[in-house]
Amino acid sequence: MSLTSTRVHSPRVLWLTVPSLVWFAVFSVGPLAAMFVIATLRWKGLLYEPTYIGLENIGRVFADPTFHAAVRNSVIQVAIAIPVMIPLAFMLGYHLTTKPRGYRILSVLYFSPGLISISMTGMIFYGVLSPNGGVNGLLRGIGLDSWATAWLADPSTALPSLIAIDLWRGIGWTAVLFAARLASLPAEVIEAAQIDGAGRMRIMWRIAFPMVKDYVRTLAMLQFLWTLFTSAALILLLTKGGPGTSSTTLSYLVYAKAFSQRDLGYSQVVGVVLLLLGVAGMFLIRALLRGSEEDSR
Amino acid sequence: MNTPRRSRSPLATVLSWLYVLILGIPLYYLVVSAMKSNIEIFTRPFALPANWLWENFGTAWQTADLGRALLNSVLVSLVAIALTLGLAVPAAYALARTDNRLARVITGTFSAGFLIPPFAALIPTVVLAIQVGLYGTREFQMLFLPASALPLSVLLLTQFMRTVPQALVESAALDGAGHWLLLTRVFVPIAMPGVVSVTILQLLTFWNEYLFSLTITGTGPDVRTVQVALPMLVSDATNLGVLAAGTVLTVLPVYVVYSLMNRRMQEALTAGAVKG
Numbered sequence: 001m002s003l004t005s006t007r008v009h010s011p012r013v014l015w016l017t018v019p020s021l022v023w024f025a026v027f028s029v030g031p032l033a034a035m036f037v038i039a040t041l042r043w044k045g046l047l048y049e050p051t052y053i054g055l056e057n058i059g060r061v062f063a064d065p066t067f068h069a070a071v072r073n074s075v076i077q078v079a080i081a082i083p084v085m086i087p088l089a090f091m092l093g094y095h096l097t098t099k100p101r102g103y104r105i106l107s108v109l110y111f112s113p114g115l116i117s118i119s120m121t122g123m124i125f126y127g128v129l130s131p132n133g134g135v136n137g138l139l140r141g142i143g144l145d146s147w148a149t150a151w152l153a154d155p156s157t158a159l160p161s162l163i164a165i166d167l168w169r170g171i172g173w174t175a176v177l178f179a180a181r182l183a184s185l186p187a188e189v190i191e192a193a194q195i196d197g198a199g200r201m202r203i204m205w206r207i208a209f210p211m212v213k214d215y216v217r218t219l220a221m222l223q224f225l226w227t228l229f230t231s232a233a234l235i236l237l238l239t240k241g242g243p244g245t246s247s248t249t250l251s252y253l254v255y256a257k258a259f260s261q262r263d264l265g266y267s268q269v270v271g272v273v274l275l276l277l278g279v280a281g282m283f284l285i286r287a288l289l290r291g292s293e294e295d296s297r
Numbered sequence: 298m299n300t301p302r303r304s305r306s307p308l309a310t311v312l313s314w315l316y317v318l319i320l321g322i323p324l325y326y327l328v329v330s331a332m333k334s335n336i337e338i339f340t341r342p343f344a345l346p347a348n349w350l351w352e353n354f355g356t357a358w359q360t361a362d363l364g365r366a367l368l369n370s371v372l373v374s375l376v377a378i379a380l381t382l383g384l385a386v387p388a389a390y391a392l393a394r395t396d397n398r399l400a401r402v403i404t405g406t407f408s409a410g411f412l413i414p415p416f417a418a419l420i421p422t423v424v425l426a427i428q429v430g431l432y433g434t435r436e437f438q439m440l441f442l443p444a445s446a447l448p449l450s451v452l453l454l455t456q457f458m459r460t461v462p463q464a465l466v467e468s469a470a471l472d473g474a475g476h477w478l479l480l481t482r483v484f485v486p487i488a489m490p491g492v493v494s495v496t497i498l499q500l501l502t503f504w505n506e507y508l509f510s511l512t513i514t515g516t517g518p519d520v521r522t523v524q525v526a527l528p529m530l531v532s533d534a535t536n537l538g539v540l541a542a543g544t545v546l547t548v549l550p551v552y553v554v555y556s557l558m559n560r561r562m563q564e565a566l567t568a569g570a571v572k573g
Contacts, residue, residue, distance in 0.1 A: 028445065031425055032418045096313075106317065122528065127540065134343070282412070
């Protein structure tokens, strides 16, 4: 702690943070605050003059069945994607740190979908999931013709397909992150448990997991926010929220109301709801994965 | 830096390679489709092409005007990364050298910003672009992208700059070195691994950015980035082979860079998540 005591105490050097703070305020905080203002306006598209209507938009949004469907779909999406992704990624990450045969190749392969942008992922799965595409070809090849369907155009499979893509790209990437964190744990603890005859499952969940629980929580929060907020891009590329509203999430509704249906007030009310859900979800994850990291120290 | 003793678990081994298969099949399908006609994609989805349609690559390149789009992507990414470092490095230097309440408040501001996905404020950002007269230009993206990258960049760089030994700073200060000399001769060289990590991490983010490029820069052939240009190949009668070829061409640069420096890149990207 002698380091801190000899640090510069005059705040003058902090002027150097001003440009980045200004930048952050103008391009990040400003637009975020503006959401709450736009939510109170009647605004028919970006080229028109807005008029102030107060809380009227909120009533309109909450009475709209499309909004109800979007809430439902968003909840389904995160309630399936995150609880599946995080434990699987943790187990794969743990597997990587035990250095199985070919673990270098495994980690390179797991990592690679993280390099592909969302628009490229969309284009890959546009082909894979099209009626004559890869998945149906595979099903026909193994004699399951009756399972083949137009994955993205069928109301019962559109949303599950999108969730599957989230998992496809998310699990491996998250596993590599877990592996990086697990590799920094003291090896003696785990060796001692192995000598005591503890099984693999027991070591993984009872010893390794509590030691990185805070990190599990951080990644769960990031993946949750990422899934909740950015699903619009993939939906825009693949299903446009359809068929009907079967794959419309809140994130996509924000986009669609602003750009295709020219109702900015509505769009930003949904944006505020999304933001509140994000905050609520973070508190939920924090509560679910709370505090036992203190016990293990 | 030891890791647990190699343990044998057949189930884990099988499952870990099964996931490789699940990851690999769509990518394999993409690559073989890139050299096929629609009919062959439909009838023999996983076979190697019967006749290799290399011209799909040329068709994709011309139809989506990928050359110009790649240039736009390079231009936007490079200007944005230069601006990001220009803003974040001095800020990190100041935060690493100061320890008072104000510095903690500033760090706290960036930590909170790190959790907010930029997409949350997409529509107000479009409004901002219109207000400042930069709607439909690459310039707005060059200015905007650094802002979304600042929280993580500042926090990471601050951590690396905190590792500069105090004795070194004091002796340099005794020799009369000002902030500029300290920053360029002492802090940046020592924090170089951090600078490289931030550069790799944010370049990849900028290169891959899609929704803001689509809605603000737009689809004009002169200004659109490669992420926006490629999906233009989708139509009512999409030539899936050409689309796959274009996708391969667009993803390839990132993979080439990754294959040349995968350790370095993996370290950079995991540092982003572990330390952030």
